[in-house]
Amino acid sequence: MILNSFYAFLSSLGFGVLFNIRGKNLIIASLGGGLAWLTYLISGRLQPSLVFSLFLASMVGSIYSEIMARLYKNPVTMFIICAIIPLVPGGGMYYATLEAVKGNFTVALTKGAETLFSAGAIAVGIVLVASISTIFKKIKK
Amino acid sequence: MYTDDIIQIAAEAGKIILENGGETYRVEQTITMICNSYGIPRTESFVTPTGVMISITNNKNQTISLIRRIHIRTVNLRKVSMINNLSRQLVSNPLSIVDIKREIDYINNLPAYSQKTTTFFSACCAGFFTLLFGGNYKDFFIAFIIGALINYLSLFLDKFEVNSFLKNMLSGSLAALIALIATSLHLVGNMDTIIIGSIMLLVPGIAITNAIRDTIAGDLVSGISRSIEALFIAIAISSGTSIVFKIWFLLFGGTLI
Numbered sequence: 001m002i003l004n005s006f007y008a009f010l011s012s013l014g015f016g017v018l019f020n021i022r023g024k025n026l027i028i029a030s031l032g033g034g035l036a037w038l039t040y041l042i043s044g045r046l047q048p049s050l051v052f053s054l055f056l057a058s059m060v061g062s063i064y065s066e067i068m069a070r071l072y073k074n075p076v077t078m079f080i081i082c083a084i085i086p087l088v089p090g091g092g093m094y095y096a097t098l099e100a101v102k103g104n105f106t107v108a109l110t111k112g113a114e115t116l117f118s119a120g121a122i123a124v125g126i127v128l129v130a131s132i133s134t135i136f137k138k139i140k141k
Numbered sequence: 142m143y144t145d146d147i148i149q150i151a152a153e154a155g156k157i158i159l160e161n162g163g164e165t166y167r168v169e170q171t172i173t174m175i176c177n178s179y180g181i182p183r184t185e186s187f188v189t190p191t192g193v194m195i196s197i198t199n200n201k202n203q204t205i206s207l208i209r210r211i212h213i214r215t216v217n218l219r220k221v222s223m224i225n226n227l228s229r230q231l232v233s234n235p236l237s238i239v240d241i242k243r244e245i246d247y248i249n250n251l252p253a254y255s256q257k258t259t260t261f262f263s264a265c266c267a268g269f270f271t272l273l274f275g276g277n278y279k280d281f282f283i284a285f286i287i288g289a290l291i292n293y294l295s296l297f298l299d300k301f302e303v304n305s306f307l308k309n310m311l312s313g314s315l316a317a318l319i320a321l322i323a324t325s326l327h328l329v330g331n332m333d334t335i336i337i338g339s340i341m342l343l344v345p346g347i348a349i350t351n352a353i354r355d356t357i358a359g360d361l362v363s364g365i366s367r368s369i370e371a372l373f374i375a376i377a378i379s380s381g382t383s384i385v386f387k388i389w390f391l392l393f394g395g396t397l398i
Contacts, residue, residue: 004273007269007270007272007273008269008273010265010269011265011266011269011270011273011341013262013265014262014263014265014266014269015266015346017254017258017259017262018216018259018262018263018266019162019216019217019218019347020216020217020218020219020220020253020254021218021219022219025222037273073226074222074225074226075163075164075167075218075221075222075225076354077162077163077164077167077218077221077347077350077351077354078218078221078222080350080354081218081346081347081350084346084349084350085341085344085346086270086273088341088344088346088349090270090337090340090341090344091274091333091337093340093344093375093378093379094333094336094337094340094379094382095333096379097379097382097383097386098333098382098383098386100383101383101386101387101390119349122349123349123353126350126353126354127353127357130354130357131357
């Protein structure tokens with residue numbers, strides 16, 4: 001589990017470089033990816049729903065990013081993108097395509113719907129955290 | 142004259158953020174902040190992913206407006222962050238017009254990571270995603286090679302200004318093709334994880350994130366256009382891989398999978 005999260009960290013690091021993030025921001029942003037993936041794995045052990053795990057992971061990743069953005073005075077996007085990247089359902093997309101090519105349209109549609117739900121869960125996670133963080137901003141003022 | 146300079150600077154700053162992967166509201170906020178810090182009483186800006194429109198009214202009630210069209214869309218979050226911080230600094234400490242022009246020029250011309258570095262890291266990216274999705278060390282090396290090749294391909298296609306649909310489609314095809322060849326040569330354990338790991342490189346992460354953030358910030362036009370962008374990228378990747386699969390099946394039969 002820890003090793004897997006470390007891989008997620010390294011993948012996010014690669015993405016951070018592709019997005020031209022530099023210096024300590026790069027490490028901080030990539031740690032978000034590792035943290036989100038760790039949440040996903042832990043949640044996957046505790047309950048069976050994949051979509052809910054993705055939702056939790058995206059929330060944890062977003063909360064981490066919001067906090068880091070405040071601490072290090074950088075745009076939230078910089079951190080959120082690296083935190084979310086490992087969760088993006090590339091696998092679902094691939095399996096849906098593969099089954100469609102093989103002619104198993106029922107399986108392809110199931111996989112496609114699963115991919116859409118996963119993407120939706122990630123989106124809702126980001127939206128919730130971003131919306132709640134605006135409340136905090138208002139309170140601070 | 143003075144108002145002219147300010148609107149130019151604001152447009153330039155906004156354009157840099159938009160071209161390098163910033164959200165729509167951030168562009169509007171930056172434009173407003175820059176104009177306000179130079180004492181412009183009224184600023185309105187309307188930003189979409191394809192253009193910036195600004196209209197400002199100065200103290201003498203003269204109104205001028207400016208439109209900047211955006212054609213390039215890359216990702217360079219360092220520039221976004223630096224322009225963002227610059228505009229916030231201006232509020233407390235306004236620079237002279239010459240200084241801020243120089244500052245924006247400096248940020249805009251900052252070098253990106255070198256070609257070798259991006260190639261290496263995109264290779265690492267594909268490789269570690271493959272490990273993440275359950276591949277073994279043999280799979281890692283194949284994905285590592287695919288990642289590097291995808292980077293070279295996109296740099297090569299950039300020279301001809303190929304649009305992103307074709308670029309993603311060809312990259313997806315390349316990933317599928319190499320994975321299929323490697324599998325048929327019995328070099329790998331699991332073809333699926335290699336392809337998934339490599340197409341993660343192409344996945345529209347920034348478009349999705351910005352689409353969500355724009356939509357909740359109330360920039361509905363930008364939100365929808367970025368979602369369509371993300372959808373099109375996804376369609377391009379999966380059609381690229383599926384075309385290669387289909388041709389491979391037709392030529393060699395479906396025995397491999």
